[in-house]
């Protein structure tokens with residue numbers, strides 16, 4: 186079987202040296218960061234189409250010129266999977282977009298997804314020299330990544346990585362979220378016969394049921410899944426491992442190794458009075474109804490509430506997705522209720538900005554304490570108190586505490602609770618021998634993503650709690666590598 | 676795909692379908708349910724597995740038509756395919772030999788009650804069943820329940836069949852005649868509320884199977900949450916059966932009616948557009 190490794194940095198290549206010389210660094214630094222073309226905030230509320238329209242070729246070339254092709258590219262350290270950022274950007278500058286896409290795909294199988302959803306401002310763009318040292322706006326690495334990935338996809342001749350010689354050794358992947366898809370992709374490339382088992386009726390995990398169309402179009406997920414099918418990955422939906430089939434059944438069918446990427450699907454609630462009133466639901470339920478079940482589309486049977494005054498509790502990506510969905514479904518007031526301030530908000534900066542443009546109200550430093558309902562049991566008011574920030578806590582964020590006698594009431598007929606998720610216990614419940622932490626995440630040993638049970642590897646949110654798409658993908662790939670080592674006895 | 680291999684009408688608006696689902700049929704235990712979805716636009720709805728046949732690789736479902744989705748499932752014919760079936764879901768019923776089990780079923784609840792009565796019967800218990808409905812033609816599965824019951828009583832609100840009165844009256848009648856060791860109650864939330872109050876009065880351990888609204892059925896959405904002994908539980912993974920004396924039925928009642936307006940509207944539209952099946 187063939188090993189594939191990241192190509193050595195080609196700084197010394199002639200074309201690259203020429204390109205560097207073609208424009209002095211000083212001049213590169215005078216170019217202003219590109220602004221992502223966007224749908225107009227008023228227009229975009231009328232539909233469910235993508236907000237960011239993507240860079241034009243001209244804009245991409247211009248932005249690529251900003252990158253200094255640093256001798257010590259610190260940007261790479263900020264990327265959880267170590268994408269060779271300068272090389273892919275320089276290929277853009279050189280006009281070879283297809284080659285650029287290939288470079289990214291050596292470390293990141295799904296750049297069209299990551300270019301859209303990575304929190305670049307705390308990852309690659311944070312460690313870009315522009316931001317880190319020069320105190321300027323960083324190179325728009327995410328936009329460029331998306332640009333080449335889209336270019337490649339729309340070219341109609343996507344680069345399908347070479348696969349190793351096929352073996353008949355079977356590997357099972359549990360869960361089709363980013364962790365599972367990335368693991369499946371690499372395992373297929375190593376030559377294994379890979380099957381992905383998914384509990385829901387559609388593939389993609391959170392990418393499908395959670396993240397809305399206006400941020401990540403379904404076509405892109407489908408395209409990536411089609412590519413995996415082309416390299417031989419088999420997909421089975423509607424199969425819950427632990428219920429429909431157990432891990433022992435899978436062993437009996439002949440699987441030799443397993444990757445668990447079952448995610449952190451369990452919604453948390455605050456357990457405050459009135460939280461079970463009608464019209465209060467988890468962000469998972471709200472987004473699943475709309476994204477997976479098509480509740481807001483014509484002729485779809487699943488219902489969803491259309492709130493007039495919608496309050497979303499939380500400040501993460503899930504909260505932003507929910508509040509912006511509510512706005513698109515006609516809410517007059519769509520509000521974020523967050524107990525800290527903008528500075529601590531974990532959502533991607535861009536999403537917060539888009540939400541503000543769309544007229545979402547931010548009630549920061551507020552916390553609900555009780556929900557009240559009308560005579561039909563439907564929520565109609567929230568009792569809140571105001572918060573103040575104290576000293577930083579273990580997470581480094583300033584700890585919020587309630588302001589005394591600050592209670593007040595707010596009208597709301599739809600409340601979406603988005604305060605986090607817990608690991609999905611379906612697998613561990615049926616595999617008592619599997620070691621889990623007190624939080625319910627699967628314990629793995631270091632970089633190998635190996636659990637305490639022989640042949641079982643895990644990664645993504647089921648290991649990290651709630652994390653990111655790229656971290657999940659990185660885990661999937663590391664696990665695939667470890668599985669390959671395990672199965673090939675090297 | 677899951678082909679419908681048999682279909683049977685069991686009364687007004689009640690049908691039984693048998694569908695191919697070899698993997699599920701092998702894993703299924705009494706109390707388990709599946710989530711079914713018909714077509715691309717379909718809704719995911721929970722339905723109890725009333726029977727499984729591992730040799731034929733099939734499971735049977737009994738559906739009462741109450742809205743769009745149940746209408747669609749019931750409209751399937753032999754040879755049709757069910758788009759999505761996933762399961763078995765939920766915790767299976769804890770079956771044990773206790774002596775005499777009182778099975779109280781009302782309305783749609785009789786479908787999920789059937790396999791549980793069967794299992795308790797097979798475990799060697801004496802089964803006394805009380806079925807209830809508003810009127811004669813709404814009494815479903817009487818014949819099927821009779822097969823596992825040592826005694827069976829039917830109650831109708833209007834007295835058009837069996838005894839006139841509420842299900843609780845029938846149950847109390849039974850309880851006063853013999854020692855009941857365990858009760859199982861499944862039906863509309865309001866019925867379960869009162870049957871539970873009754874068995875509590877007589878200190879009879881009781882399980883209720885909660886027919887909450889569900890979406891995924893795997894613990895991912897929280898639509899099915901109920902309060903049991905003051906704690907939040909998810910009916911799809913922690914249930915659907917719970918200690919009836921600890922369930923907050925008033926809350927369940929309100930939550931079940933949550934989408935009533937939307938569902939009613941959908942169904943009216945659906946019927947007007949002419950049922951596709």
Ligand SMILES: Cc1cc2nc3c(=O)[nH]c(=O)nc-3n(C[C@H](O)[C@H](O)[C@H](O)COP(=O)(O)OP(=O)(O)OC[C@H]3O[C@@H](n4cnc5c(N)ncnc54)[C@H](O)[C@@H]3O)c2cc1C
Pocket residue numbers: 302303304359360361362363364365382383384385389390391392395396424425426427446447448449450472502503504506533609611612644645646647651652653654655657
């Ligand atoms: C609304 C929302 C928005 C987000 N936005 C961003 C963002 O902008 N950027 C970012 O980086 N991250 C974001 N995240 C976080 C990110 O989506 C997750 O970290 C990532 O999806 C985790 O990937 P995963 O593969 O581990 O799990 P998941 O994506 O959760 O996938 C797990 C899959 O496994 C399936 N499964 C579970 N149990 C079983 C079983 N027993 N048998 C078979 N299948 C099973 C599940 O049905 C699911 O499809 C967001 C999350 C949410 C909810």
Ligand SMILES: Cc1cc2nc3c(=O)[nH]c(=O)nc-3n(C[C@H](O)[C@H](O)[C@H](O)COP(=O)(O)OP(=O)(O)OC[C@H]3O[C@@H](n4cnc5c(N)ncnc54)[C@H](O)[C@@H]3O)c2cc1C
Pocket residue numbers: 708718720721722723724736737738739740741742743744745746783786787885886887888889915931932933934935938939942
């Ligand atoms: C674990 C479980 C097992 C079930 N087993 C069976 C079964 O074996 N056979 C069967 O016929 N039904 C069963 N049900 C109920 C079934 O899922 C619902 O009848 C179905 O979802 C209704 O969908 P609909 O679109 O046809 O009706 P809807 O349009 O959704 O509802 C029509 C009317 O019924 C009410 N309603 C909605 N959901 C429910 C519910 N879950 N229970 C009672 N009333 C409801 C609504 O308030 C509305 O008034 C079960 C439910 C659960 C949770």
Ligand code: SF4
Pocket residue numbers: 263264265266267268270293299300303305308309310326327330655
């Ligand atoms: S994968 Fe994400 S973090 Fe890495 S370079 Fe691409 S956008 Fe940046």
Ligand code: SF4
Pocket residue numbers: 251252253254255258259260261270271312313314315324326
């Ligand atoms: S740190 Fe910034 S400027 Fe330097 S190579 Fe990376 S992206 Fe280009």
Ligand code: FES
Pocket residue numbers: 888889890891892893894895896897898899900909910911912
């Ligand atoms: S149905 Fe979604 S959590 Fe139970």
